Amino acid sequence: MKNKKRVALITGASRGIGRAIAIRLAKAGHKIAINYNSHKNDAIEVLNSIKNCGSDGIIVKADVSKIDEVEFMVKNVEENLGSIEILYNNAGIISDSLLMRLKIEEFDRVIDTNLKGTFYCTKFCLNNMIKNRWGRIINISSVVGLRGNVGQSNYSASKGGIHAFTKSVAKEVATRNITVNAVAPGYISTATTDVLTDKQKTTVMSWIPMQRFGDPDEVAPLATFLSTEEARYITGEIIRVDGGMAI
Numbered sequence: 001m002k003n004k005k006r007v008a009l010i011t012g013a014s015r016g017i018g019r020a021i022a023i024r025l026a027k028a029g030h031k032i033a034i035n036y037n038s039h040k041n042d043a044i045e046v047l048n049s050i051k052n053c054g055s056d057g058i059i060v061k062a063d064v065s066k067i068d069e070v071e072f073m074v075k076n077v078e079e080n081l082g083s084i085e086i087l088y089n090n091a092g093i094i095s096d097s098l099l100m101r102l103k104i105e106e107f108d109r110v111i112d113t114n115l116k117g118t119f120y121c122t123k124f125c126l127n128n129m130i131k132n133r134w135g136r137i138i139n140i141s142s143v144v145g146l147r148g149n150v151g152q153s154n155y156s157a158s159k160g161g162i163h164a165f166t167k168s169v170a171k172e173v174a175t176r177n178i179t180v181n182a183v184a185p186g187y188i189s190t191a192t193t194d195v196l197t198d199k200q201k202t203t204v205m206s207w208i209p210m211q212r213f214g215d216p217d218e219v220a221p222l223a224t225f226l227s228t229e230e231a232r233y234i235t236g237e238i239i240r241v242d243g244g245m246a247i
């Protein structure tokens, strides 16, 4: 059983944290389904990197906020690579605004992608995990799901929802050798944080005891450890990777 080669689906693996997780899992020999929504060329680049690691995979386009696309994606992966044993719910977006100015559509879009996307992917992958009596589900949330943040009521609600979802599903499936955990990053240098102005970056830096942003490769080691056989007694946890920001 020790770290058997498995099939993993990573949502939002074309860039950022998802990409770093995909490459690290490929180095461990797993077969990787790289989900993307709009950046196909980036997804192809990740697939090439995976192949260079001596592993195999496919790219799968799906908007995780659309239930039909998620159902089709899961079927497609299972037909081409086999039953999904490891699921990373990583795809996520922000659409920041103070609550008084926040449009209903922007609240819905963030909840639909981050929280409902996590629900849809988990629901469709869980069938086979339960049948096979083994599974790992790792949700990428955020420290703002624990602490809240000005201008991010929609995003923090989606990530806080993921925390409650993680704990509930962990309880439901614990007897089937399926673990469900969340990794809560702080500020990580990706396209998500590139949009911050220098002034905003300086403010954020003052909140972080390590006084720097993290790198996707500093999130991936914990995220991939949670998919291993050794991590079998860890479930329902929310683990921060944030340079001490939420201490």
Ligand code: NDP
Pocket (backbone or CB within 6 Å): 011, 012, 013, 014, 015, 016, 017, 018, 035, 036, 037, 038, 039, 040, 062, 063, 064, 065, 090, 091, 092, 093, 113, 140, 141, 142, 143, 184, 185, 186, 187, 188, 189, 190, 191, 192, 193
């Ligand atoms: P990036 O913006 O670098 O990448 C986002 C990824 O999500 C892309 O691969 C994108 O695919 C995909 N994606 C976005 N919307 C959808 C959708 N509707 N359906 C499918 N895929 C989608 O993000 P990060 O790497 O920064 O973030 C990854 C996760 O980590 C997110 O959940 C984010 O909330 C979380 N996080 C990030 C932090 C940070 O500081 N960077 C901090 C805390 C949490 P494509 O480009 O192909 O559309």
